[in-house]
Amino acid sequence: MSRYPKVTILLAARNGAEFIREQLESFRAQTYSNWELVVSDDGSTDDTLALVEEFAKSVSQRVIILRGPQKGFWQNFVSLVRSPEVSGDLLGYSDQDDVWFAHKLADAVDWFEQISKDQPALFCTRTQLVSRQGVPIGFSRTFKRAPAFANALVQNLGGGNTMIFNKAARLALQKTPPEALMVAHDWWTYQVISGVGGIVHYDPRPSLAYRQHGENVFGKNVGIQARLTRALGLASGQMAQWNEINMKLLNQIRGELRSDNLAILDLFSRARTAWLPMRLWLLWRSGVYRQTAMENFALNFAAIFGRI
Template sequence: MPSRHPKVVILLATRNGAEFLREQLESFRAQTYANWELIVSDDGSTDATATIVGAFAASVTQRVVLRPGPQKGFWQNFVSLVRDGDSDGDLFAYSDQDDIWLPEKLDMAVAWFDAQSEGRPLLYFTRTELIDRDGAPLGFSPLFTRPPVFENAMVQNIGGGNTMVFNRAARLALQTTPVDAELVSHDWWTYQMITGIGGVAHYDPRPSLKYRQHGQNIVGSNIGLRARLVRLRAFANGRVVSWNTTNLAFLARIGSLLTPTNAVVLERFARARHASLPVRLYLIWRSGVYRQSAIENIGLFVGALFGRL
């Protein structure tokens, strides 16, 4: 069984985050679970980010490390944190620079991990509460009800990286990714990798943080009419095709690590993208891939119908 008091390493990626960073760091201080340490990878900030991190480090008893990031983009920064040999812990939690963690965030995650068997890769993520730039409530992220498995991860990322916590076995698996692999995002990579190799992913419908929407987010809230229009445009303008191409290239490179069942899912989905129309729809169906809602599944098959996968 895992440790009953595991050390959680918070993996915080920053770049010019001074505007909201203090609130995020203070939410770490306010955690009801105190056995954590913080590794900050800063991607060349020119604002007060480093000063803010330094002041926070001097004010808490937990270990805080600030180191330079690779300066190749947001997901490369997070991947570098996963690979970092300085981040030695039992559990690992991604963090953005502009959210506010709820006080019980780490306690919720640790409680779930404590109930699991330690031997296999484990991934935990949650729903989020949405807030605007000034912290006013905007509602909640979608509530997902279908299982978080590889068939879903193939075509949809439901795990917000800012909520993700994973164990040592999951981190070791993620570190086997070729260093030159291209990814769409660090959280989709994590969801696909852990479920693909037979690990367990758990979606907690209880929000664990306040996800700030301020117009500069790399990824937005995924709710409402605007978000649906964005997803429709992604099908229409070829972004989904590009995402799937990138994901499939990555998954092909780790194909030997996939479970036999998931290898079949991958093979059928990959073949479907280049098959003739009747065969394309059949292979998508046989692959078992799915999105979380009925409307989105209709969109998936419409995308397949017009060759936009």
């Protein structure tokens, strides 16, 4: 890869006028300046587009505005991954209401210097949590177990707003059929890139301020309330519904998956429908895991009741 790769920022927007100016200014403040911005607007009725256009006139970097599919948040991001207007060596998802730290792009570019351009790779980080007003209120969880497809099957490691990936990873993502359904663009990104044998790196250093407010599609993933939410999700069968969607998507790209990961996928698939105790044995053989002992206990508990 070039020592000075171009980074394309993929910003999915919809009625983001309240916060988007601050996010745009954080792009301007990046210590790494070789970036371009592609905004997919999903039918905003406020001043979002006007603010982006104003910003575009004030920076030397290329800024493009596209019309989004208007089908939902993940469809908007996926449309950006497929867009012919995207030309960067590296690509990074952006929400409209965060604030990137000045070192965000530089950190990612430094890491990608050691990665072959032909090797699919994904960089993601921890986040600092802030209130609606931008006041720091803590940090997202720190993940300590290694990223892998066996983890990606049952848990998303990095928030999409922190993710940066290379052209080879983008090509792998584009193998997903356009009609495929998914739970979220970031979970899809982690699953596909790890599934094809790509390198996934999680950096515990926060790269942005993640704003917490009522309009977040997914909020913070820390604390007792978040743990209870995850447990209730397993108990209610929500995780099983998400897994069903993910399994269908991954089976549509079976030919792209590395053989060892395909074996994990098939064992996990059999575990989801097998009778006890075979269900637990197949789950164990698959090697799938979440990041903490408590979460793995909950995963096995859910499996007992056929909730995976």
